[in-house]
Amino acid sequence: EALRAEGSVEVKAVGVNERDCYEQANYQAQIESRRAVEICENQANHLLHCRVVASRITDHGSYITDVYGSGSFDERKSTENECRSTSVRESELNAISLCESKYRVRCQLSRSGEVTKHKTAKRRRFIIVGPKEEYQICRAQAAAQPESRYRVQCAVQVLAKPSF
Structure with a gap:
């Protein structure tokens, strides 16, 4: 062996x-x-x-391929706008981070973050008891590539x- x-x-x-x-x-x-x-x-x-x-x-x-990053948001007492902007920002940072660790050079966004899913859900704050509260749930995706000088x-x- x-x-x-x-x-x-x-x-x-x-x-x-x-x-x-x-x-x-x-x-x-x-x-x-x-x-x-x-x-x-x-x-x-x-x-x-x-x-x-x-x-x-x-x-x-x-050819250099895009590296995709994702972001998510799942919080109570928040607005739809906050949900969308936070998940987009997180997806963009994630895409750049993944690209830089893959290629070991500075990267830039090749596709801005875009919300791929949004919904408002009602669920209990505690698993069994308590009032139902509204939660904003968002998912977003962005893409990054090494700086344009790299071909x-x-x-x-x-x-x-x-x-x-």
């Missing part, structure tokens, strides 16, 4: 052109290679030491296996 251990990490990057993208991805792959080794050693129950055996390009410079995305996969 330990002999079949394998650790794999895929690193996504963006660049102004393909060459820049590959340089960024390879740089990040060097940083993340330790994680691939740790995954491999955990699978081998720390009986064997692992090392990086391969690093290969898995995405050859494709392509690419990915590199790092593979670690036991060394003998």
Whole structure:
């Protein structure tokens, strides 16, 4: 079982052109290679030491895709306006945060937050007893992309296996 251990990490990057993208991805792959080794050693129950055996390009410079974020709001004693604006703001922040963690660069909104669901519900404040109160429930979605100077995305996969 330990002999079949394998650790794999895929690193996504963006660049102004393909060459820049590959340089960024390879740089990040060097940083993340330790994680691939740790995954491999955990699978081998720390009986064997692992090392990086391969690093290969898995995405050859494709168009950058949107990263979607969502936001929600479910509160009593609030207005529909507050519900909508809070869920939209949360979805936009979430989209930017997810984009920046995925690509490791500054991101901007590519699609503003939009409420996808709104309803007013009546339910008890406490599970069994108490008066029914109005709750505003909203869901929103937004999209983000790396800054406009970045034109392509690419990915590199790092593979670690036991060394003998």
